[in-house]
Amino acid sequence: MRRSAFWFGVGVGAASTLGAQWLFRRTLQPSSCSGYHPEFYVNSYWLDSAGYYQSCPNPPLVARRYEADIVIVGGGLTGLSAAWHLAHRFPEKSIVLLEAARCGWGASGRNGGQALATNLHAIDHGLDWSFETRELMLEGLALIRHWSERYRLDFDACERAYLVLVPENRSEMAFAERTAEFLEQAGIPYRFLDREATCKRIRSPLYAAALWYRDGSIGLNPGKLVVGLKQLVEASGVSIYEQTRVVHIESGDPIRLETDFGEIRAGTVILATNAYTHKLGFFTNRYLPVLNSVIATGPLSRQQLEEIGWVEGEMIVTSELGTRYFQLTPSNRIIVGGGGSVVCYNGLLPNGPDRQAIRRLEEYLFSLWPQLRGVPVTHAWTGVACIATDGLPSVGRLPGAGNILYALAYTGEGVTLSLAAGKILAGLYAGEDSRWTRSLVVNRKLPYVPPDPLRSIGFNLVRWWLG
Numbered sequence: 001m002r003r004s005a006f007w008f009g010v011g012v013g014a015a016s017t018l019g020a021q022w023l024f025r026r027t028l029q030p031s032s033c034s035g036y037h038p039e040f041y042v043n044s045y046w047l048d049s050a051g052y053y054q055s056c057p058n059p060p061l062v063a064r065r066y067e068a069d070i071v072i073v074g075g076g077l078t079g080l081s082a083a084w085h086l087a088h089r090f091p092e093k094s095i096v097l098l099e100a101a102r103c104g105w106g107a108s109g110r111n112g113g114q115a116l117a118t119n120l121h122a123i124d125h126g127l128d129w130s131f132e133t134r135e136l137m138l139e140g141l142a143l144i145r146h147w148s149e150r151y152r153l154d155f156d157a158c159e160r161a162y163l164v165l166v167p168e169n170r171s172e173m174a175f176a177e178r179t180a181e182f183l184e185q186a187g188i189p190y191r192f193l194d195r196e197a198t199c200k201r202i203r204s205p206l207y208a209a210a211l212w213y214r215d216g217s218i219g220l221n222p223g224k225l226v227v228g229l230k231q232l233v234e235a236s237g238v239s240i241y242e243q244t245r246v247v248h249i250e251s252g253d254p255i256r257l258e259t260d261f262g263e264i265r266a267g268t269v270i271l272a273t274n275a276y277t278h279k280l281g282f283f284t285n286r287y288l289p290v291l292n293s294v295i296a297t298g299p300l301s302r303q304q305l306e307e308i309g310w311v312e313g314e315m316i317v318t319s320e321l322g323t324r325y326f327q328l329t330p331s332n333r334i335i336v337g338g339g340g341s342v343v344c345y346n347g348l349l350p351n352g353p354d355r356q357a358i359r360r361l362e363e364y365l366f367s368l369w370p371q372l373r374g375v376p377v378t379h380a381w382t383g384v385a386c387i388a389t390d391g392l393p394s395v396g397r398l399p400g401a402g403n404i405l406y407a408l409a410y411t412g413e414g415v416t417l418s419l420a421a422g423k424i425l426a427g428l429y430a431g432e433d434s435r436w437t438r439s440l441v442v443n444r445k446l447p448y449v450p451p452d453p454l455r456s457i458g459f460n461l462v463r464w465w466l467g
């Protein structure tokens with residue numbers, strides 16, 4: 001081959017590689033650098049009010065080969081909390097967090113904003129579990145306080161009482177009594193409201209009783225929490241790459257992770273992918289990825305709040321299956337979520353809103369409080385919750401792959417549990433023997449869930465049957 005032809009070939013090759021890279025980055029990052037990216041857009045009030053779409057996502061990790069001591073997969077509350085704890089305990093380690101979309105894009109930016117101190121799912125598992133999960137949740141709350149006080153981050157956090165609304169149903173009444181027993185044992189102040197008092201309290205006849213308690217739970221803006229926590233994590237020296245999806249993990253030492261853009265080798269991997277974990281081939285038949293929707297109304301006037309009796313701004317949850325949860329924002333918007341959840345066939349997880357569930361939520365809100373008819377619904381979104389059939393989470397090491405750690409299945413209590421899980425993960429990485437690494441959740445085997453089509457048909461039928 002002539003020498004000039006060789007150099008011409010090299011030149012064309014180099015130019016097309018650089019050109020392709022430039023094009024690739026341009027398509028991933030809109031030139032205006034607005035955070036809006038249609039594929040990653042979620043109409044969540046929390047993300048919207050946290051300025052999520054006014055900022056730009058971090059660029060992806062584009063490297064043919066990359067190495068790190070610790071790779072965290074998933075940038076929700078679990079991944080960010082684990083990253084923060086690890087960076088503070090092991091500043092000498094190279095820590096990388098990979099997020100398929102943007103930090104907070106998953107359940108962490110789409111939830112109901114209730115940072116809870118009592119796990120209602122644990123009540124039926126006895127006092128050990130009830131106290132254990134409460135301690136983890138209190139740790140999560142302590143972290144929220146620490147981050148907001150020490151680093152002056154504002155998550156609109158406000159301690160609020162809790163109101164559990166109980167329908168006319170014997171088993172729900174019995175559940176409320178068991179919950180009251182736990183509150184008594186835990187020394188948490190509570191009150192039982194009969195039908196008349198409940199009706200007066202919420203200005204609605206839909207519920208037969210209620211349990212009011214003040215257990216230290218906090219109402220907050222989870223969008224602001226993920227945005228603030230991401231800043232803290234980056235300031236601690238962790239490299240966060242967004243728009244970087246891990247497509248395959250091969251265990252070993254080092255562990256090999258394939259992403260859309262290249263390969264990464266890591267000494268330790270932390271799976272913080274919650275309801276998406278089955279897509280990587282882990283925990284496939286151990287949890288239900290359940291679609292759950294939320295709506296936000298426009299701001300209510302003081303008079304409208306008085307008309308529905310919601311002047312103290314308690315957080316509210318209903319106790320029936322297909323539970324609904326309510327929260328009032330500082331600008332007096334009502335956030336309502338829950339109701340008809342759906343398990344998608346074959347673990348497929350659509351990103352868009354579940355329109356039917358959203359319509360039913362609107363109908364429910366205005367049947368509970370017809371006084372509010374005409375109040376606009378400004379935001380509506382759907383997220384995926386990771387549900388263990390017994391309602392309890394698990395944090396630990398993958399059996400047979402001790403350098404892969406995981407935390408998942410917080411059901412509807414993940415805001416505080418995921419933050420505590422981050423602390424446990426750092427303790428497990430350190431190999432420490434502590435109160436946290438000895439927690440009941442550590443290496444807990446999640447109950448078996450039958451595969452599809454049995455799983456989705458069974459779950460959705462039961463939901464439909466029970467309304």
Ligand SMILES: Cc1cc2nc3c(=O)[nH]c(=O)nc-3n(C[C@H](O)[C@H](O)[C@H](O)COP(=O)(O)OP(=O)(O)OC[C@H]3O[C@@H](n4cnc5c(N)ncnc54)[C@H](O)[C@@H]3O)c2cc1C
Binds near residue numbers: 074106273337417
């Ligand atoms: C609608 C809804 C309402 C809820 N309400 C409440 C509530 O009020 N109170 C409460 O305590 N809990 C609530 N929860 C539960 C709580 O939000 C979650 O338990 C918690 O946010 C889980 O955090 P996480 O970081 O583990 O998961 P997520 O926030 O889901 O984060 C997982 C992240 O991993 C990323 N990821 C997945 N796969 C990959 C991959 N292959 N490569 C790279 N990245 C990947 C995803 O993009 C995602 O950002 C609710 C959940 C939902 C869905």
